Amino acid sequence: MHVFELPSNTVYEYIFTGKFQAPSPHWIHQESPLKDYELFVVTEGTLYISYQGEAFTVETGDFLLLPPGGIRKGVRPSDCSFYWLHFVTGQNPCPKEIPDALLLAYIVTSSKTIPVPRHGSIPNLEKVVILMKQLQDEVKNNYPACGLNAMTTSILMELYGQYYIRAQRVSSIKDVQKQLYYDIVDYIKLNVSKNLKVAEIAAHFGYNQKYLSHLFASITGTPLKQFILSIKIDAANFMLTDTNKSISQISRELGFLDNHNFTRTYKSVTGLSPSKYRNTFAKRILFDK
Template identity: 45%
Template sequence: MLAFELNVAGPVHLEMTGKFVAPSSDWIHLSRILQDYELIIMTEGVLYLAGDDTRYTLSKGEYLLLPPYTRQYGYKASGCSFYWLHFKTAGGPAVTDSTGHTADQTETRLLLPQCGTVKSLEKIIVMMKQLQDSVRSYNQKTLNNYMTTVILCELYNQVFHNEHSPVKKTKQEQLYNDIVDYIKWSRSEHIKVSQLAAYFGYNVKYLSHLFTTISGIPLKQYILQQKMELAKFLLTDTNQNISEVSLQLGYKDCHNFMKSFKKIVGLTPTDFRNAYAKRLLFYE
């Protein structure tokens, strides 16, 4: 798989960023030659995009990184939405094969595969929205450059580092990972620890102890944290009101949701939304 080696000894240079929403299902990406790197992170629908002679089909939760001087064009109608940012790094684009290069990683270089799936789309999107708010609120280059670099570092840790970890998983670690996946897929439901124990065939005390031993936090607390991560994404990326967000997370009482959110995040849902309210939205 192709990967790009990015120099992060200093911050990368942000050129532009925004969120794109296709005006219709017939929209096709324009044709152009990129003058810088472009990172695309999908949030909805499917994007049919080509880079030179390679065609990509990108769905929600997937990303694509295209280097400078790439001939970029849509090859099929795409009803979709995605976050994007353009940036430059010191030196020209370095292309390599990502296989077998983990030993060469340093704190000043990131080796990012050209495309892949992010582990936590919500976290990346919140960071992208914070960057956009910074651009609109301050437009201070140094701040924006560092925030862009942090996003790339987060993407690297989500995609590359975790996928290539050589650590062999034990039976307990695999069970822990299965619990984590179950919770992430069920965050819109009212999840109880007893429900998890019944699903995986263990008693509540054993499952709770196992999870706390590996993660360092109680299972019940982790469930709540994951719900609030999804809540932050919905407050950041949608225009749903607080009641709609609470219902989507499985809360019957909006006040209970607001109380839980304030406890975990430190802000009310409204204060959190207002803190990073200035999204940059594009339709062309």
Template identity: 45%
Template structure:
């Protein structure tokens, strides 16, 4: 797999960013030569995009990074939406095979090694950060701030990809159970999840499961469930036009006031204040 090493001892230079939504199911990406890096993070549908002679199929939850001087063109109709940003960076090595033992997975502190294509571990977190960058562009348009925020997004992406694809496999039964619980919670965030429900699903004692989880993660299981619900809430508030009641229902809350109270406790802002703080989304059609 191709990967790009970016030198980030200084922040990268943001050129432009936005969110794209296909204007029709028949939309096909334009043909052009890139003058800088483009990062695409998919939020809905499938994007059929070629870079030189490589044809990519990029689905929701996946990203694509194309380098400068790439001939980019759509090769099929793509009914999709995605966040994107163009940036310039000082490039180190271009690794043609990230599994090659001659190249280390962990670059130096001032370098990021990003595979050209991959799956993000937390799509909602990346989207919220992209939205915050767009809010900064609209509200301040201050180059230094925008450059640092773009660099932070790339660092977050590197850590998500590195942790999800290249971290050593957990070997113990307890650690595997912990991973299974984490996955179960992420898939069930739109439900009213209880610790007793999780314990019953995995066939363990509720007290034992709670102790195991807090020992490995450092936080109580109930707290983790709440945090994951609020991560999804932040995504819905920043990337959709659903009202507070609709977001509350989607997260499994029967009482909207309980949702607002929980959100304020975890995030430090009310849902309305959070939405208003990052309301300046950039929507572009290419």
């Protein structure tokens, strides 16, 4: 796994950003040189792109971080949507090659730099997308450069922070528990449209309800029931900011009993109604080239 060691204790400089939606299933990323760092966050479909001769398959929920100085181009049609962000750090370090098995430990123990993988799955896509959307809102509203730089830095720190938290959580648990934790998280995300119960998850994996809740509380600091709700709220935030789906449709797709139940639950967790949250990030910068 290639890892970029970004400078710590500094504010990165914003260059430009946008949200891209492929105009057709036949769209291929154009060939062009890269003068600064570029972060891709794919929200739908798959992006097929190469950089300095190396091909990348960036799927939904993945990110790709490319350094300046090379040529990037599409390698095959990509019917996808993604956010992108260009920035500079003041340094252009070469990526380090870290064995996959040592990646999380390396991230936790690094103290002088911010290690960010070049390519990988985002642990919590929704949070990164919300920050990308917030940056676009600031650009649309002509925020000063210092604010855009700060938000750009926040996006990179969120990405790094998610990997750091994951590394901390799994470093202290046994391999069997670690795999069970990942399997349950994947199961919850795959079945987020259902009215999931702890008893159902326990029965599916063949474990005691209390044991699973204790496991999640020990790893995440949150009981399994609350963890399920947090996944649903994150998914709701994503759909409210990155889609035009109605609140009723979002409610149904997240397995709530009805629209009223969804609205009440959402407000109790976030302090805002779904419509007010959506209106906060109403602006988006779209590109189709």
